[in-house]
Amino acid sequence: MALLALLLWLVLRHDAEAVWLSSAGGDGGVLAPRADLERPLATTVGRAHADVLRAQVDLRARGAALRARVTVWTRPLADPEAVGAAADAAVRHEAERLTGRDLDHVGVRVRVLKVGQLVRYLP
Amino acid sequence: MSVFARIVAVAVGLVTLAFAGAGLVRQAAMAADAGVSWPVAGWWSELTAAPSAATTAAAVGAAALAALLAALAYRQVFPGVPPQVVEYAVPGGTARLSVPALGKAVRRRFEALLPGASVTDVGVARDGQGWSLRVEADLPVCDLRQAQQTLLQGLRDDLRRVAGIEIVRLDVVARSIRPAAEKAR
Numbered sequence: 164m165a166l167l168a169l170l171l172w173l174v175l176r177h178d179a180e181a182v183w184l185s186s187a188g189g190d191g192g193v194l195a196p197r198a199d200l201e202r203p204l205a206t207t208v209g210r211a212h213a214d215v216l217r218a219q220v221d222l223r224a225r226g227a228a229l230r231a232r233v234t235v236w237t238r239p240l241a242d243p244e245a246v247g248a249a250a251d252a253a254v255r256h257e258a259e260r261l262t263g264r265d266l267d268h269v270g271v272r273v274r275v276l277k278v279g280q281l282v283r284y285l286p
Numbered sequence: 287m288s289v290f291a292r293i294v295a296v297a298v299g300l301v302t303l304a305f306a307g308a309g310l311v312r313q314a315a316m317a318a319d320a321g322v323s324w325p326v327a328g329w330w331s332e333l334t335a336a337p338s339a340a341t342t343a344a345a346v347g348a349a350a351l352a353a354l355l356a357a358l359a360y361r362q363v364f365p366g367v368p369p370q371v372v373e374y375a376v377p378g379g380t381a382r383l384s385v386p387a388l389g390k391a392v393r394r395r396f397e398a399l400l401p402g403a404s405v406t407d408v409g410v411a412r413d414g415q416g417w418s419l420r421v422e423a424d425l426p427v428c429d430l431r432q433a434q435q436t437l438l439q440g441l442r443d444d445l446r447r448v449a450g451i452e453i454v455r456l457d458v459v460a461r462s463i464r465p466a467a468e469k470a471r
Contacts, residue, residue, distance in 0.1 A: 164306045170359055171299040174292055186434055191418075191456040193430045199463035203427065261463075263431025 182224045184262050195262075197222055204257050208233055211253035214241035216276065216284045220254060228267040231258060236274045236284050243273040374412060374451075383449060385410055391448060392419060392441060399440045400433055402426030402466045416454035417445075425460045434458055 182200060185192035201220045208218035214237040221232040235250050237243070250271045258266045276284055312324050325331075333341055372383045389408035396405050407422035419441060425433070438456040445451050 164303060164310065167299055167303050167306065171296060171303070173359065173363065174295050174299070184430055184434075186431060186438075188435075190438060190454060191434060191458070193434050193458045193460060195430060195460045195463060199460070260429060261427065263429040263433075 182222055182229070184224070184229070184264070185227060200258075200261055203261060204231065204233075204254055207253045207257040208235060208250045212237075212241075212246045212249040214238045214246055215250070216281075216286070218250065222258075229258070229262065229264065230268040231266050231270070233269065233271045234274065235271065236276055239276055239278050239281065241273075241275050243275055247271045247273045368409065372410065372412065381450070383410075383451070388445075388449065391444070392421065395441055395444050396421055396423065396437060399437050400425070400428070406461060416452045418455040418457070419453055420457045420459065422459040422461060424462045424464070425458070426466045427463055430458075430460075430463075 180197055181194050182197050183192055183194050201222050204220040204222065205218045208220060209215050211218075215235050216238060217236040219234045221234075223230045223232070231254050233250050233254050235246055237246050250273070251269050254269055254271075255266055258264075312326075315322050316324060337345075368385065370385050372385060373380050374383065375381075388410055392408045392410075393405040397403050403426060404424045405421055406424070409420035409422075411418045411420070421437075434456060437458065438453065441456060442453040445453055
């Protein structure tokens with residue numbers, strides 16, 4: 164049973180830790196740690212709009228497609244559409260700078276905080 | 287490992303784990319209390335009470351498959367030491383290539399082409415299409431796709447000139463990607 168559990172762990176352990184960025188010509192690519200790409204992306208999104216308090220980016224590669232799911236927490240009364248657009252543009256720009264390719268899909272979720280929640284999110 | 291193969295492996299592993307767990311619980315319960323009666327399923331009794339040629343063949347097949355999968359898993363975890371010298375055919379004979387020497391040359395060239403990078407491992411392989419390089423390194427923040435192409439072109443030119451081999455593929459495994467200032471700390 165321990166051996167079985169070990170084998171299962173071996174199969175599952177690398178599921179989500181790295182992103183494969185294949186070259187356009189099919190002559191190799193780069194296997195990059197997901198966290199090391201997500202960190203600068205989140206920092207960039209955090210600077211994309213004055214109302215952003217915190218940002219989180221989840222990067223996924225499915226086949227050749229590269230996708231990002233962005234979650235942004237903003238100050239109360241922020242305009243979610245403006246923040247969402249700024250986050251979308253920022254994450255696309257930074258992803259292109261880091262990976263050399265545009266993201267195939269970006270999903271942005273903006274969470275406008277209430278005043279009572281601010282204390283947990285202020286830097 | 288493909289997604290499908292991974293799903294199959296996980297499903298088979300979980301089912302087998304469930305069966306093994308049930309067997310373990312059964313044995314423990316029966317050992318703890320002699321009064322416990324926990325008969326095994328009827329189909330299993332029928333299968334094992336009077337084994338036929340078919341069941342024997344199935345058991346042998348399953349055991350062989352299990353052994354094969356265990357061997358594959360072992361090779362996956364412990365790939366072994368790759369050959370230190372690669373021999374390949376050239377017009378008019380064979381040539382020998384020292385992998386450690388090639389690794390040193392690749393490391394130097396890689397770090398020169400991508401300042402701030404630090405190579406930790408180099409692997410070389412050859413198939414029908416040509417030579418492939420696998421480089422494991424800590425990388426600076428950069429355009430990764432552009433960097434891969436620059437490195438491939440640089441290493442290809444260099445190794446064609448130095449060793450007379452044609453690199454057709456470069457896989458870079460980034461151990462980390464850090465801003466240059468952060469790496470220096």
